[in-house]
Amino acid sequence: MRKKEDHRSILRKSGYKATPSRLAILGVMQKSKSPMSAQEVIDALPRGADLATVYRTLKSLKEKGIIKQIDLRHNHAHYELANLAEHHHLVCMQCGKIEDVHHCGIEDVQGIVLKGSKHFSEIKQYALEFYGICKSCARKNQS
Amino acid sequence: MRKKEDHRSILRKSGYKATPSRLAILGVMQKSKSPMSAQEVIDALPRGADLATVYRTLKSLKEKGIIKQIDLRHNHAHYELANLAEHHHLVCMQCGKIEDVHHCGIEDVQGIVLKGSKHFSEIKQYALEFYGICKSCARKNQS
DNA sequence: AAATTATTTGCAAGTAATTCGCATTTAGAT
DNA sequence: ATCTAAATGCGAATTACTTGCAAATAATTT
Numbered sequence: 001m002r003k004k005e006d007h008r009s010i011l012r013k014s015g016y017k018a019t020p021s022r023l024a025i026l027g028v029m030q031k032s033k034s035p036m037s038a039q040e041v042i043d044a045l046p047r048g049a050d051l052a053t054v055y056r057t058l059k060s061l062k063e064k065g066i067i068k069q070i071d072l073r074h075n076h077a078h079y080e081l082a083n084l085a086e087h088h089h090l091v092c093m094q095c096g097k098i099e100d101v102h103h104c105g106i107e108d109v110q111g112i113v114l115k116g117s118k119h120f121s122e123i124k125q126y127a128l129e130f131y132g133i134c135k136s137c138a139r140k141n142q143s
Numbered sequence: 144m145r146k147k148e149d150h151r152s153i154l155r156k157s158g159y160k161a162t163p164s165r166l167a168i169l170g171v172m173q174k175s176k177s178p179m180s181a182q183e184v185i186d187a188l189p190r191g192a193d194l195a196t197v198y199r200t201l202k203s204l205k206e207k208g209i210i211k212q213i214d215l216r217h218n219h220a221h222y223e224l225a226n227l228a229e230h231h232h233l234v235c236m237q238c239g240k241i242e243d244v245h246h247c248g249i250e251d252v253q254g255i256v257l258k259g260s261k262h263f264s265e266i267k268q269y270a271l272e273f274y275g276i277c278k279s280c281a282r283k284n285q286s
Numbered sequence: 287a288a289a290t291t292a293t294t295t296g297c298a299a300g301t302a303a304t305t306c307g308c309a310t311t312t313a314g315a316t
Numbered sequence: 317a318t319c320t321a322a323a324t325g326c327g328a329a330t331t332a333c334t335t336g337c338a339a340a341t342a343a344t345t346t
Contacts, residue, residue, distance in 0.1 A: 017342050050296050071214035105255045112248040123275035132266035160313050193325050
């Protein structure tokens with residue numbers, strides 16, 4: 001398993017020190033199947049971590065594009081590793097359930113949007129999330 | 144000008160009382176050319192308003208789908224009227240400038256996504272925002 | 287392998303965004 | 317005009333996140 005080494009070199013390549021906290025945070029995010037909030041990251045760390053450290057780390061990782069910020073409309077930010085296959089999220093507006101979306105029929109949106117823009121010269125990221133009702137909640141609502 | 148009446152009936156149709164605050168908030172949002180934060184709404188209200196009332200109103204309006212929450216990654220929520228022509232936003236990661244995007248080449252994403260989903264039975268909204276650098280910031284960065 | 291130094295961490299305190307509890311007011315039904 | 321559930325205003329509370337600073341440490345230099 002090369003994961004530890006990979007994370008170490010990802011950090012070093014971005015000019016960060018490969019500290020235990022950072023490696024642990026990346027490890028936890030790698031394992032997670034869905035975007036994590038700062039609190040979820042802490043809870044998932046076997047030996048815990050200081051809140052401030054986690055926030056600082058997430059900020060740094062985001063600045064270098066190692067992780068992406070995801071908006072699930074939960075009143076706090078979520079993050080996931082940036083090197084995952086491109087995908088988006090389906091979020092249940094009632095229970096918060098998340099499903100990954102891999103095929104949504106869009107292609108080169110960024111190119112098209114940039115071409116049509118008056119004031120922008122570069123698009124670095126885009127976010128596409130869907131909000132709806134999951135089947136389980138829909139069922140509950142019937143009764 | 145039928146606006147006042149429209150807002151009144153929009154509220155009543157959702158089961159809300161058409162109070163002066165709510166009408167004022169809807170009026171202000173109607174005038175705004177970009178998504179507004181709670182604070183921006185207050186600042187735009189000629190006779191001000193209580194912070195809690197504005198937050199409560201925004202929450203209610205959002206629950207009924209009268210306004211949409213928009214994530215500009217500014218560390219607080221933004222909202223805009225839901226009955227605008229479908230569009231998305233281009234956000235400058237440096238200065239926060241916002242440009243509306245009307246044509247992005249996507250069609251029936253919701254349908255496609257829903258068809259491919261295991262756990263969801265309904266998509267109510269989706270958010271598509273682009274984050275990049277505006278020309279003016281790009282120019283500044285050169286010097 | 288020890289010394290050095292710029293980063294990073296942990297803690298506590300601070301700030302920003304949003305929510306809540308409750309007494310008072312008010313929109314709209316009767 | 318009266319009544320009542322819903323809405324408001326106020327302050328306090330909570331949540332999410334940030335900051336300052338002294339102590340610790342990763343990685344470089346010797």
